[in-house]
Amino acid sequence: MATNQATLESLSTEVEQRSPVTFEDTDSRDDEMEAEMGAMIDDLIAAADEARESDVFQQWLDAQAAFHDYSSRNAMLIKMQKPNATRVAGFHTWQNEFDRHVKEDESAIWIWRPNTVTSHKCPQCGNAPSYHEWNDDLACDRAGTDPETWEIDPNEEWEKGEILCGFSPAPVFDVSQTEGEPLPELPTDATGDAxxxxxxxxxxxxxxxxxxxxxxxxxxxxxxxxxCRYDDPATxxxxxxxxAAAVSILVHEIAHAELHSPSIDGQEEAARELEAEAVAYVVSRKLGLDASGSAFYVAAWTDDEPEEIEERLDRITSTASTIIDAIEAER
Known part of the structure; x- marks a missing residue:
């Protein structure tokens, strides 16, 4: 149910002043991390219901600009636990790669770490054989069946490699929680010279x-x-x-080329414009450009389910990361 304007103003203030969360309890950590991310998505939906500019979405975009190498879920988690974080890494990464050490009594920032296994990949769906038995939803003829009952065609190529099998909490620390050798200055954070x-x-x-x-x-x-004209390749x-303006426009149109196709209706067009502009904002912020002229309205996503909104956030994250890496490679 849509909230009234007073409630929305209260929500905005609450989000801006929200105290950092912690996930210290080992037994409840997984559930708490999922619940906090769900609350963030709910805040986005509440903003969308009132067709208003979303401070929540703006905060999420700022987190993505700071942590473009991380998934949208992990960027959310970092922002929730340490709002002023700028660069994060694991305990041993700080020590071995940067000659910095985590200070005593610092609390970890918890993110999701992918768990992988090395296995032969099903040539039809790319998953491990054991994954089929308990997963009926796989787009595979072997879904929901016991691998021991399979009759393997000798002509099938079963490539061996790493396969994602889930996620588990992993601790990281912000640079402010460490001490030691100074970090090298990154050119993308230095000048933002358009x-x-x-x-x-x-x-x-x-x-x-x-x-x-x-x-x-x-x-x-x-x-x-x-x-962006969707030729093959796109123009x-x-x-x-x-x-500065041209860089932002170019990134916006490159995002369209990466994300979209010409087959859209009026409502979806507005949603896709938001995706492209959000990518441009994240890239501009990461490159040090002034992105204050951007305004984001999540009204275009009002009818989306929470899972669809999270999928859109993931698309923004991965596309911004691809464009940032491409620009940095050319600098």
Whole structure:
């Protein structure tokens, strides 16, 4: 049920002032981590119900900009437990790779670590044989069957490799919780110079397989500032008034090319525009550019189920990470 405006204002204040959470109890840690992430998704939905700009969504995007190498779920968890975190790593990673040590009495930040097994992969679905027996929902003819009863075709190729089999809590620590050798400065966090990012952004789009062109404002003759035409490969065009604006436009259109296709209806078009603009915001923040002009409305997701919203967040996360890595490779 939609909440009234006073309740929404209260929600916004509560989110901004929410105390960091902790997951110290080993026995309840898994359930508490899932519950907190569910609450974050519920806050996004509450904002969507009132078609208002979402402070919750803005906070989530800021977390993604800081932790673009992490999944959306882990970025949420880091933000909940240590809102001012900037760089996190495991105890031994800080020690062995950065010659830094976790200070005494520091509390860990808990995230989800993927658990993998090395096994032969089913050629049809890519999962381990043992995974089939208790998983009836696999898109595989062997789903729900005992591997010992299988008659294996000798012509089938059963590749061996690492297979994801679940997640478990793992501790990490923010740089502020460590001491030792100074960290090397990352160029993407240093200047945010749009002039230095302009050409690498064009090159990144081309490296991802698209036809990219930046057009001077004096030669631009379209009502919008950029567009993505879903050719094969996609064609991306952006108007250039300033380098900073052009970088944001280019990233927005590259996100469309990465995420979307031309087969959309009116309502879905609004939802996809939000996805692309959210990617542009995360990338701009990560590269040090001013992204304060962005406004995000989750109203386009009002009819989505919580699972669909979480899937959209994952799409934003992975796409922003892909574009950031491509730009950094070209710098």
């Amino acid at each position: 002039g230095e990012l302009f050409e690498p952004t064009i090159a990144a789009g081309e490296a991802l397989g698209y036809n990219v062109e930046a057009v001077p404002a004096s030669e631009w003759n379209r009502p919008e500032d950029g567009f 991306i065009r952006a108007k250039v008034e300033t380098h």
